[in-house]
Amino acid sequence: MTVIYVGFFTPFSMGTIKRILVPIDGSDNSFRALDTAIILAKGLDAKIIGFYAVNVLPITEAQICDPLTFQMEERKYALSMLGKAKSDCQKEGVDFAEIVEFGSPADVILRFIKSKNNKIDLVVMGSRGRTAAREFFFGSVSNYILHKSPVPVLIVK
Numbered sequence: 637m638t639v640i641y642v643g644f645f646t647p648f649s650m651g652t653i654k655r656i657l658v659p660i661d662g663s664d665n666s667f668r669a670l671d672t673a674i675i676l677a678k679g680l681d682a683k684i685i686g687f688y689a690v691n692v693l694p695i696t697e698a699q700i701c702d703p704l705t706f707q708m709e710e711r712k713y714a715l716s717m718l719g720k721a722k723s724d725c726q727k728e729g730v731d732f733a734e735i736v737e738f739g740s741p742a743d744v745i746l747r748f749i750k751s752k753n754n755k756i757d758l759v760v761m762g763s764r765g766r767t768a769a770r771e772f773f774f775g776s777v778s779n780y781i782l783h784k785s786p787v788p789v790l791i792v793k
Contacts, residue, residue, distance in 0.1 A: 653680050653757040659687045659745050659777070662717045665762025669792040670721050673760040674728050683731040685756070686721040687748060688714035689741035711736060742780040749785055759789045 658673045660666045670686070677684050690710045718734040725732035737744040749756050761778050782789045 654682050655685060655755050655757050656682050657685050657687055657745075657749060657754075657756045657759045658721070659689065659741070659759070659761045659781075660717050660721050661688065661741070661762075662713070663762055663764065665764050665792065667721070667724075667762075669760045669762045669790075670724060672790065672792050674725060674730050676758070676760065677725075677730045678728060682757070683733065684721075684725055685754075686718045686725075686732060686734045687745060688718055688734070688736045689744045690714055690736065690738045691741050692738050707738070710738075742777045745777065745781055746784050749781070749787060756787055758787060759785055761789065761791060763791050763793045 653676070656673050656677055658666070658670050660670065670684070673684050676682065690707075714736045715734070718736070722732045722734060735748065737748065745759075748754055749759060759781060761781065763778055764776070778789075778791050782791060
């Protein structure tokens with residue numbers, strides 16, 4: 637990964653970015669986005685909020701037969717991915733908080749960003765998630781966030 641520092645006058649050099657949201661889904665792209673967010677957070681003395689959205693739509697057979705077990709397994713996976721993200725941040729001395737939400741990823745991420753209580757200043761996310769096929773049918777989460785977010789969004793490939 638190559639990161640280029642752009643001069644002395646950038647939005648990131650003005651000290652207004654203190655909380656960076658990084659949606660994590662376990663994909664390589666989401667962890668590349670985390671790496672970029674860590675570099676930014678170190679330079680800005682910002683905190684990273686790792687966000688895992690458990691997609692519960694459309695309803696699968698596993699959700700119908702045993703919804704509690706499905707939710708527990710998905711939450712367990714989410715926490716393992718966020719644990720890896722937390723470890724990466726701790727190695728670099730960056731503060732990290734984790735959030736797990738259930739619902740349509742695009743919707744729950746956007747709702748979290750828009751909540752004034754969360755005070756998100758920047759979103760750093762991967763360009764694609766775990767499955768390209770899902771993106772074809774449901775639309776790109778990163779594209780949706782890019783166009784709907786009230787705060788700046790950095791997409792990492």
